[in-house]
Amino acid sequence: MSLRERLASGGFAVTAEISPPRGASIDKITQTAAQLKDWVDAVNVTDNQGSNVRLASWAGSLAVQSAGLDPVMQMTCRDRNRIALQSDLLGASALGIRNILVMTGDHPKFGDHPEAKPVFDLDSVQLLWTLRTMRDQHILLSGRKLDPAPDCFLGAVENPFAPPVEFRADRLGKKVAAGAQFVQTQFVFDVPAFARWMAQVRDLGLTEHCAILAGVGAVRSIKALDYMQSHVPGVEVPDHVFQRLRKVPPAQQTAEGIKLAAEIVQQVAEIPGVAGVHLLVAGNEQAVPAILDRAGLNLTRGTDGR
Amino acid sequence: MTAASPVPVHPRLGARVAYRLQRVLRPNAGYRWFAARIEGQGPARALFTSAERQTKQKAFGCRMCGQCALPVTGYVCPMGCPKELRNGPCGGVGADGSCEVYPDRRCVWVDAYDRAAAAQRAGDLRLLHRPIDHRRWGQSSWLNYWQGRDEDLWTSEPGTTSEPGTRT
Numbered sequence: 001m002s003l004r005e006r007l008a009s010g011g012f013a014v015t016a017e018i019s020p021p022r023g024a025s026i027d028k029i030t031q032t033a034a035q036l037k038d039w040v041d042a043v044n045v046t047d048n049q050g051s052n053v054r055l056a057s058w059a060g061s062l063a064v065q066s067a068g069l070d071p072v073m074q075m076t077c078r079d080r081n082r083i084a085l086q087s088d089l090l091g092a093s094a095l096g097i098r099n100i101l102v103m104t105g106d107h108p109k110f111g112d113h114p115e116a117k118p119v120f121d122l123d124s125v126q127l128l129w130t131l132r133t134m135r136d137q138h139i140l141l142s143g144r145k146l147d148p149a150p151d152c153f154l155g156a157v158e159n160p161f162a163p164p165v166e167f168r169a170d171r172l173g174k175k176v177a178a179g180a181q182f183v184q185t186q187f188v189f190d191v192p193a194f195a196r197w198m199a200q201v202r203d204l205g206l207t208e209h210c211a212i213l214a215g216v217g218a219v220r221s222i223k224a225l226d227y228m229q230s231h232v233p234g235v236e237v238p239d240h241v242f243q244r245l246r247k248v249p250p251a252q253q254t255a256e257g258i259k260l261a262a263e264i265v266q267q268v269a270e271i272p273g274v275a276g277v278h279l280l281v282a283g284n285e286q287a288v289p290a291i292l293d294r295a296g297l298n299l300t301r302g303t304d305g306r
Numbered sequence: 307m308t309a310a311s312p313v314p315v316h317p318r319l320g321a322r323v324a325y326r327l328q329r330v331l332r333p334n335a336g337y338r339w340f341a342a343r344i345e346g347q348g349p350a351r352a353l354f355t356s357a358e359r360q361t362k363q364k365a366f367g368c369r370m371c372g373q374c375a376l377p378v379t380g381y382v383c384p385m386g387c388p389k390e391l392r393n394g395p396c397g398g399v400g401a402d403g404s405c406e407v408y409p410d411r412r413c414v415w416v417d418a419y420d421r422a423a424a425a426q427r428a429g430d431l432r433l434l435h436r437p438i439d440h441r442r443w444g445q446s447s448w449l450n451y452w453q454g455r456d457e458d459l460w461t462s463e464p465g466t467t468s469e470p471g472t473r474t
Contacts, residue, residue, distance in 0.1 A: 109407055118389065123435075130437075130471075162395065163399050164399075164419035164420070167428070173432060186397055236401045
């Protein structure tokens with residue numbers, strides 16, 4: 001079952017994330033996809049995450065697809081202008097890659113080529129709008145006709161916790177108006193704050209048009225948490241999470257992180273309008289079964305007819 | 307594209323004054339006539355554009371994209387965003403409202419939201435901005451505005467069924 005089908009069926013969707021390697025091989029991606037495919041509906045393939053050069057997301061997506069798992073191809077606005085972005089959608093669609101996740105992208109300053117030209121020709125709202133028009137109106141931004149038009153299931157991201165917090169539900173509203181059919185959020189550590197954002201999202205009627213997948217991460221150690229807090233733009237880790245991890249000896253921090261993630265999965269699943277979770281576990285994929293098991297969401301995918 | 311990289315700028319001109327000026331500068335037959343006259347003469351056009359550049363640079367940190375979004379962004383220039391985002395903030399805004407690229411500066415969209423909300427204009431931020439035309443960098447946006455060339459820069463309603471391209 002694809003992500004689109006899972007969401008259409010009203011089932012609780014689970015997605016995860018794969019970061020392609022810095023190197024010309026898809027072996028690791030294929031291996032990870034094979035591990036994950038009985039547990040998740042789809043897996044994101046990141047687009048040069050953190051502005052670091054990695055194997056292209058379309059190639060990684062193709063590898064995921066060949067391994068029997070539904071890929072979500074991430075597409076950032078950082079490195080490509082409107083010509084390249086539209087061309088990438090055509091290529092992805094022709095290869096059978098359906099899920100496209102659109103995001104602004106980190107600034108090059110944070111990556112391994114800080115001297116690079118930041119492109120940002122389109123922003124994420126404009127890119128969603130463009131891709132939707134290509135699919136539904138069969139035209140490019142230029143107005144030229146497409147034959148045949150691409151097929152795609154469009155996703156977006158949102159950070160419910162970053163200022164201006166009052167505007168974050170409206171910001172998602174713009175993305176939904178532009179064409180977003182599903183959204184994956186930034187790490188949810190602060191569940192009450194997430195619930196407040198969800199209430200606004202429901203009030204705006206967005207859950208009728210867009211499936212909300214809450215981002216949940218498994219923290220491996222205090223060190224990893226520190227890094228996340230100081231190096232990942234837009235992530236704020238509440239004190240209670242630090243305190244909780246500090247209470248356990250280093251050898252048990254990974255297990256505690258999984259426990260915490262499972263609890264957050266359970267809590268967000270109870271919030272009306274939440275259609276699934278996006279597990280932010282890149283590099284720690286073996287945590288996925290543990291989190292889902294512990295959360296009591298035994299959603300083994302292998303048996304449901306995929 | 308201008309040579310300088312975009313840097314968030316807090317406008318020197320207060321939002322209230324700016325909104326008042328907006329009413330005064332709204333396009334009408336007189337401005338249209340004036341804009342057409344200026345555009346017809348090279349030197350006058352250059353002089354006018356240079357005056358606009360200096361005024362708006364001082365007031366808003368204008369970079370002369372030539373397609374001004376200020377009327378619907380709380381009079382905070384979105385082209386000062388290091389990602390030049392015209393549809394709202396990215397997800398990297400610091401908990402204190404700082405820009406992720408220039409942590410000692412405030413995110414232009416945090417600024418825009420505060421100024422627009424204080425003037426009961428927060429709803430403006432829900433409008434969808436179309437992709438910009440990079441051929442217009444360096445042009446006078448006032449002349450473009452008065453000549454009606456800016457009408458398609460953003461949607462008239464928050465939701466939209468129209469297309470993002472302006473040349474369709």
